[in-house]
Amino acid sequence: MKPFDFARPETIEDAVAMLDARPAGHANGSALLAGGTDLLTLMKADLSAPDRLIDIKRLAELDNRIEEDEEGLTIGALVTLAQLEEDPRVTALYPALAEASSLAATPQLRHMATIGGNLLQRPRCWYFRNPHVHCWLKGGDECQARQGENQRHAIFDISPCVAVHPSDPATALLALDATVRLRGAAGERELPIADFFAPPTAERCTETIIRGDELIVAVRLPAAQGWRSTYLKAMDRKVWAFALVGVAAALRVDEGRVIDARLALGGVAPIPWRAEAAERLLAGSDISAEVISHAAEAALDGAQPLAKNAYKILLAKALVRRALMALSG
Amino acid sequence: MEPSRHLPVTLSVNGSQYPILIEPRRTLLDALRHDLGLTGAKKVCDMGDCGACTVIVDGKAMYACLLLAVDCDDREITTIEGLATGNELDPVQEAFIRADAFQCGFCTSGQIMSLRALLDANPEPDDDQILRAVTGNLCRCGAYPNILKAGRLAADLQAQAASNGQ
Amino acid sequence: MPEIRVKPKQGENGTELELIEDEGVRAWAPDADLQIVGQPHPRLEGREKVTGRARYASDVRLPGQLYARVLRSPYPHARIVSVDIGKAEQAPGVRAVIHAGNVPRIPWYEEGVLFESTVRFVGDEIAAVAAESEEQAEDALRLIEVEYEPLPFVSTIEEALAPDAPWVHDDGNIAGEPKTYERGDPDAGLRDADVTIDAAYSTASALHNAFESHGCTTFWDGDSLTLWDSTQAIFVIREQVAEKLGLPEHRVRVVKHHMGGGFGAKQIAWKHDVIASLLSRQAGRPVQLMLDREAENLAAGNRNPTRQRVRLGARRDGTLTAIVADIHQASGAYRTGGEASNVSGTYQTLYNCPNVRTEQVAVYTNTGPAVAFRAPGHVEAAFALEQAMDELARTLEMDPVKLRRQNYSEVDQLEGKPFTLPEGLRLSYDRVADAFGWGAEKPPPSSESKRRGVGFAAHDWSGGTGHPPGYAWIELNADGTADVITGTQDIGTGTRTGLAQVAAEELGLPLDCIAFRLGDTATGPYSPVSSGSATQATIGPAVRAAAAEVKAQLLEVASSVLEVGADRLSVRAGRILVDGDEERSIAVSAVTEKIRPHTLQGRGARGPNPEDKTIRTFGAQCVELEVDIETGEIDRLRIAAAHDCGRIVNPTLVDSQVVGGITQGVGFALTEERTVDPRLGLVLNANLEEYHVPTVADAPAIEHARVGVPDSEANSTGAKGIGEPPLIPTAPAIANAVYDAIGIRFREGPLSRARVVAALAEQRAQGEGSRP
């Protein structure tokens, strides 16, 4: 890690001001430190070299609590994956999120990792993480993965970058229709998680639309009456690996008829991927093995595998079928 | 590049206070191993990929390699060196010896800290909880079955000790 | 004093002299009534390890100690045009910087030097810095300016062999002489066979990932050097570092009390040993240089990837008529010296077959140098041979265990000598089949989408035999306790404990009266590298010989104390027993106290192995598993293992070796694969993030069916090694079980999720459907 300064603001406002400011000599700007589990790995590989870390874990206003009201659940940005895995309201009403959290990383990391940081973690693409490679996402000319070792990469080609988003909870949150509340120099805004994530573009080489002066304050979940949800994850080994494919499904079923469906896939695109065609197919249908099969096909419609990752299509279809079966049973 | 400032930090480790002067970039693991001379926690990957650096911070098992020492100044840290009382081993340590739960021993302090944290939070874990508690601790020597046995044995030893104490 | 004899023999450099030393003890009878050897016992160093006090190379803290980092090549092949260390030298905290321009040209590898002017793999050493902290050393590395002229490179065996391939070294891409072996007439054997198998297999490069990386802490006192090194071979390091630095051996001391695993990669002095020593000399301070995980995985060894074409010929009844193997292996950028994996061996020896040919060609590639990795060569070969045997069994519609029994060899077919324990493999077959329930009906799979399969594989291993030389000293103290002093090392296998048990047994003392000293060239006598599963079988007899010598002296003294002839005395459990007169037994300490402050001392040397027989270790494993035909997940692994390792000195330790070896075998079978981008020459997973070793949740259920028949002709303890063998048959047994489950043969390892799902899809596309 390169040297940096360390600051501990008292208020969110101070933190925002610090993010916004560029003190002399701080060419690389500041970065927020939450659990540090992604940021420090980037800094150790010299992929990120902020001049100052702004520790937000002790900001009194930034919550590490989960609050319930009639509109749903508010999850403070500092809530850890361990909390999400265990919280009785989350396990009961939003099982996809609890399951995704419990399948992420390891017990130690889940104690450290916050939900805010989890949404903002950078790709695990092995070219991106290798300091010797100056790939497109790092400002270079070329994506090395497209013609390279792309077995862990995206099957939906929506950006010059084909890295996959590494987060499990993000996939679950997408299927649960979460919103993200941000606070920055221009005040507060709240947007659907589907709009929060956006494939990297040449102008914005990141996976979200968060502005440089903004903090995630909370993640909010709508009320969950009638919904059932689940998250399934395929890994290279039994635990402690990023998803080859993750599937989050949420269904509202009434007497065998699907009223509403939401389906999200992880490990398939640079952002958590919403399978809308499949959702449309499911909505209003009488749930059956056949419908589920069609939905699984529809979910992967438009997938364009790279040379070494066609297997992900099959894997994703299998997981989609399983997740829907589990929810309809 | 400016050499960064050193900051004064007081680490509270195994019940003792250690005031030290460190760079903000020093990890808790390096601070323990270098500034405090507590070399029981091991550096294997330095990236959150192995578990050998596991210590208990405010009651929870965490990776010391991904924590900054400056970030730990008001937290209660327990390391492997803090488990035994005098010559008397912690039940988890005792169980590791009896169950032959290590070979080279390099992952061992991390494994023990994960199980210690489990038993602190849940003195009567089932087998699945024991397994889950060490899913974040690799063992390249493959001592896994005996690590699980040691976890079970430790829970039993601790329960015995508690009932004898009553 | 034991007798010694000098025998001339033909070595590589003409006539060499072999010293033959007499152990002076006879082997324990197979049914000898032993008290301590054969009993389970926890490891002697347990307390140190569970309290965090065990000191490893990276735990050494000396006053004024500096920390070193190495600048490594970012290119797979490049000429170094210039190196400028000016800025680095001025950086805060920096105390020494070395590179080709300011150190002697110390010869290294085949034709090279310590800091090469041409770098040949990503990770090759260019310069090094010692600073007050690791962070400052890293800062300084960033300030070293290197100008490279990138050169064309090769990453794979196929690229290296291409007609217009760029050369890794000036003499081409073939690393050393190809190794060929032939007996009988293999072509005729294939021609005359009723059935033949002809299949090409490949194995991936596996990374050792010992938990403790390579590294050392060095310290100069005048012109004497001490290295606390993470090594399997303190005396090899001493010899090689002394040679590289032009020091006499007695000025170099190598210490290693504990080591966080080596798995074969820590048998030689690596460049970092000398780099740390040079930095330490330049700075006049102790220097610690530990490789980080990336460097460990780039530049400190790997298991060579292989391509193996296997041809088998057999008669209808299963009798093998020919075994032919064409083998390519990638040695990486350098040959590290005598560590090339013998992939051919098991083809030549495991099965009885009159017609065998193997050809093994090693190629250079611009990747890190390959070195021994737990059962080098055999692990790779078994993946191919043992699957080919399975293919043969299926073709013949024969039970795979029966096929192997049909081709049983009781002799070493290379030398024409019988084995010391010819039934070793048969016992393994019997015990493992029994423990596993081989041939019993398979229970139904746990769910509809799953298929269950069983698989079998056997192995032999030329290691585990032990060999001279190797020495031990014992001092029986006046209070009746004993110090056993050797120069061997405990690499995590439990060497201390197993050897202390041998000493305790022979001395007749309880184990807690023994202090076992090892791991320091300054305090113990010569011992060879801890590799080849040899340590127990090499040093055990030396320890026993030393103990026997001490015991003879003890009984001599006891005889005067008790006024009974020494021939009527024996020692057991810390007491001197008088034959036929229980009343008169006295404590050992009562005897030794009488001669205080004298002590009794013995020296033991490892004697020669038998000349007319070959020692070998064998084993076999059965695997049961499930494959999910929708998700490709391999699950519910159950493995039974039986391995002939002679007498089991300590079942606890042997069980742990078996379990540990199998666990690494599961990794080799399913997930472990170094991934290199051939366009960039970069290793993409030189970490524990994307290089997936098994976790606790991946560990199979293992049953170890102990064989435990003493091999009394092998050595005086009857024990052979067990460190490496358990890893050998695991991967092919798993692959065979997968075939049994889903009818797909994986000739390319590992059987990763991606490969399995892709193969299932292809199978479905071909409309074959899965076998019931």
Ligand SMILES: Cc1cc2nc3c(=O)[nH]c(=O)nc-3n(C[C@H](O)[C@H](O)[C@H](O)COP(=O)(O)OP(=O)(O)OC[C@H]3O[C@@H](n4cnc5c(N)ncnc54)[C@H](O)[C@@H]3O)c2cc1C
């Ligand atoms: C070995 C390993 C395995 C892992 N496996 C998984 C896995 O299987 N599944 C999975 O989902 N994740 C996995 N992760 C990722 C892990 O969950 C994330 O690193 C973690 O959630 C990030 O949270 P943090 O609090 O540590 O963030 P930090 O590292 O502190 O921050 C990450 C980024 O977010 C920014 N940030 C943090 N909080 C805020 C905020 N409130 N507002 C604005 N910006 C903020 C930081 O500035 C930084 O850029 C793994 C990580 C590791 C190291």
Ligand code: SF4
């Ligand atoms: S996938 Fe993205 S991160 Fe990976 S090499 Fe391509 S551009 Fe870089």
Ligand code: FES
């Ligand atoms: S050293 Fe911290 S997880 Fe590996």
Ligand code: FES
């Ligand atoms: S005991 Fe060696 S890594 Fe676990």
